Amino acid sequence: MSLNPLSRHRENCGEARAALSDYLDGELGPETSVGRHLQWCPNCRRMARNLSATVEGLEALGRGGRSRPSESG
Amino acid sequence: MSTATRRAPHGPAARAGNLAAAGEDELVRRAQDGDSAAFGELAGRHSSLLRRVLFRIAKDCEQAWDAMQEALLRAWNNIGRFERRSKFSTWLTRIGINELYSELRRARPETVELDDSVGERVPDWGARTDRAVESQEFLAAIERGLEQLPVHYREAVILRDVEGFSTREAAAIVGVGERSFKSRLHRGRMSLRSGLDQFFEEGYVR
Numbered sequence: 164m165s166l167n168p169l170s171r172h173r174e175n176c177g178e179a180r181a182a183l184s185d186y187l188d189g190e191l192g193p194e195t196s197v198g199r200h201l202q203w204c205p206n207c208r209r210m211a212r213n214l215s216a217t218v219e220g221l222e223a224l225g226r227g228g229r230s231r232p233s234e235s236g
Numbered sequence: 237m238s239t240a241t242r243r244a245p246h247g248p249a250a251r252a253g254n255l256a257a258a259g260e261d262e263l264v265r266r267a268q269d270g271d272s273a274a275f276g277e278l279a280g281r282h283s284s285l286l287r288r289v290l291f292r293i294a295k296d297c298e299q300a301w302d303a304m305q306e307a308l309l310r311a312w313n314n315i316g317r318f319e320r321r322s323k324f325s326t327w328l329t330r331i332g333i334n335e336l337y338s339e340l341r342r343a344r345p346e347t348v349e350l351d352d353s354v355g356e357r358v359p360d361w362g363a364r365t366d367r368a369v370e371s372q373e374f375l376a377a378i379e380r381g382l383e384q385l386p387v388h389y390r391e392a393v394i395l396r397d398v399e400g401f402s403t404r405e406a407a408a409i410v411g412v413g414e415r416s417f418k419s420r421l422h423r424g425r426m427s428l429r430s431g432l433d434q435f436f437e438e439g440y441v442r
Binding site: 180184185206207210212213214216221223224225 | 360361365368370374375378379399400403418421422425426429
């Protein structure tokens with residue numbers, strides 16, 4: 164772990180972002196290092212929100228939002 | 237039972253009688269005893285899922301149709317080998333994906349870098365993403381993004397997020413361990429998310 168606060172912060176951001184899917188899928192809770200990091204890092208919180216919206220859109224696609232236009236051909 | 241080439245059963249006759257009320261275990265058992273109508277009922281129940289998955293993963297619709305027909309035929313010819321350790325739909329989908337990517341899987345897998353933009357400001361998609369995610373424009377942008385993803389990431393995202401398979405089921409369909417699958421899923425999701433930044437930067441959500 165780096166002693167430089169900025170480098171350390173970025174290391175934490177990198178680790179949190181690598182685990183974002185596990186966090187969003189409920190495999191990691193708010194008490195974990197990812198959850199704690201998200202509580203105070205606005206940048207990573209935005210990324211988690213954006214990733215969550217992406218997954219929600221994919222799920223909406225599966226609920227019948229659209230199909231490929233040429234599918235019936 | 238013989239695994240020699242047999243024609244996959246299909247058509248209304250295959251769904252006649254009491255088959256519609258039969259449970260999956262019974263249908264599998266009967267199909268393994270050579271009952272083509274029982275296999276037809278099974279195929280009928282799951283062909284919609286197989287079609288959706290293959291058409292979403294494939295960029296070439298003709299390739300998807302070919303893979304679907306080959307998968308049903310292969311499933312019928314190999315139903316005796318189905319050991320019921322997974323759901324029939326999981327087994328059938330795995331056969332379909334193997335058919336679809338039998339050539340691509342031999343190639344070296346493409347990889348995408350994990351674009352986590354550490355050190356850069358992450359764009360704010362706005363306060364109304366909950367309304368945006370159900371919009372046709374957003375879903376169309378996601379579909380365009382899916383088409384750009386390398387196949388190994390695309391299939392992970394489609395199976396897990398679009399079709400709703402569990403991580404365990406989806407990993408079994410793809411034929412990799414859960415850890416490897418989750419890595420592909422995360423990279424696929426992150427790559428899609430990154431591509432959608434532009435959608436919001438262009439001012440969809442006002």
